[in-house]
Amino acid sequence: MWLNDTSDLVAALKLRGAQKVALQFPEGLKRQAAAYATALKSAGFDVLVSGDPCYGACDLALDTLALADVLVHFGHAPVDERQNVIFEPSRVDLAPAVLENALPFLHGENVCLVTTIQHVHRIPEMDAFLTSKGITVHVGDGSTRTPYRGQVLGCSFNAAKVPGAGTVLFVGTGLFHAIGIAIATRARVIALDPLTGIAQEVSGDTLLRRRFAVMEKARGAQSVGIIVSTKSGQQRLALAHYLRSLSPRATIITMREVSPDELLNLGFDCYVNTACPRLAYDDQVRFPVPVLSPQEFEIVCGVRTWDDYTIDEIP
């Protein structure tokens, strides 16, 4: 069981004078809900658990918070300022020696080190390990969405944008962040999976080819739906208004969950996604029609050139 010592959480809740406490877990941690609820009930709190799907701190259970004094969001760091929300990021430990596997790719260069929230607490040890191997390590500042130095998110690669670091070392699972960093920074990117120990150089070329094909398909669209998320940390209404101004065929659509079935039912020829940027990149094969990023729609509308293509990030 993952259940951490809850004494700090209990103290934080008491400090806020909370009596009714709402708990929210992302999909991978939901099985911890019963254990946390039991522990907090024993400490005297009235506990509610949000059972809705959740994939990030961008999707706070504000409806459930309305029934409680405080919401405890597990698994992620905050992506924006929120009152009455306590964030309990999950930590997954790693042995810094696993970085040995990335050394053959680093060639003693200046390296920018980034990782996800699960491993960000190990940045100092990873930095020390690489430095001991003669590598000059840079750890970039985050952003309002990524409060920790060296932290990246699928919608924010700010910490990877360190001038002078020709190589970015991403430590984390999956390749999406590494590919996003490659497109956002145009630097050489090495991805190291700390669980399997596999290190590899990553390029954005395949994604760019796929996105070019999607844009070509979207050019003939007679109707364009500009998707605006109603989730707390994904709503980009001003961007949607700007995008709508680029085409008389565009209409703003608000949605909570963006699913292939809903897009099919709505019947637009093409969509532009201002919700979680990963939707367009990761899920295009599931969607019935092209789903463009905001920058791709700008290219289709002729207000941005292909040379200025960049990955979508939420500021």
Ligand code: SF4
């Ligand atoms: S918008 Fe997407 S990538 Fe960003 S935090 Fe939310 S789920 Fe993650």
